[in-house]
Amino acid sequence: MSSPYANYGPAFFSVEYRVNGLWNNLLGQFYKTGAADKDFIISPEAYPKPDDTKALKADILVSLLTSGTSGFSISTPKLVYEGKGAASRNSFEDIMDQLEKWLAQAARVSPFNCWAIGTIGSKVVFMFWQDDTIQWLDWVNNRPGPVSSPKAYDITIDADWGVVSAMLAYFVGHPL
Template sequence: MSSPYANYGKTFFSVEYRVNGVWNNLLSQFWKTGAGNHDFQISPEAYPKPEDTKGLKADLLISVLVSNGSSFSISTPVLAYEGKGANGDEFPKIFDQLWKWLQEAAELGQFDCWAIGTRGSEVAFLIWQKDVLQWLQWKGNQPTPVFDEFTYDITKNKDWETVLLFLEFFHSHPF
């Protein structure tokens, strides 16, 4: 399968808001958003604690809208995303930023979720489980935790196929 991003070029992926825009589009293709109970919401610049509007922010947060009859709230995170331009922070710093965000969000109550970090056209997939964040690599037909950073490039056709497998798996296997 050909990557739709193969011809975007390095200049396009050098700017963070463009990278995040690509991923907002990609994520919304798997997690359809809506305004009703149990619909998904993709929130930009999301804080780990809703009442705390200073400090850490995830570039994108996927959660589920939940109604208690008279008002709405959101579920615990389904997926946290942090993106950088191609010249931005290296993946260990992106990992650290996601870890800090998830750690702070977990102070409201333990949860497990998927996470994605990007740097330009490169992407790393992660899992947050039992307050531990781990890198993932696609092995066989599923994501497998690994100890070392592993990235895929959405502009390369073979990697693009794997990226789609990750996204489909994440969507089909919520926590």
């Protein structure tokens, strides 16, 4: 499968806001967004608690719109994303720590399980949050499987792009 990002170049991926913008767009291609009940909503700079405005922020939160008697709300997280530009000094372990803190705060409101993604430039790692624990993932036997260390994929490389696409499709089809 050919990567649509193969020709973006290192300069594009050097800056966080462009990396996050690309992933906001990419997640929107996999998660059906809209304005109706059970449509996905992709929220930038999301706080872990619904009424919070001063805590940690995740770069992108994917959740479901839910209708209720007093209007719409959002579900517990379905996917949380944290991205950095290629020029960042952060490691994937740093990103995992940041996501773990965010997820732990969010889980205090209501327990949940969800998928997680971390990026540095064009490289991406996958994780999942389950039973208040975050774990690395790799693509094993045509599905995500837990591993002990991060496996990074480069979305500009065709073979890696195929795995990234498969992983995202799996996430959408198999919510935690």
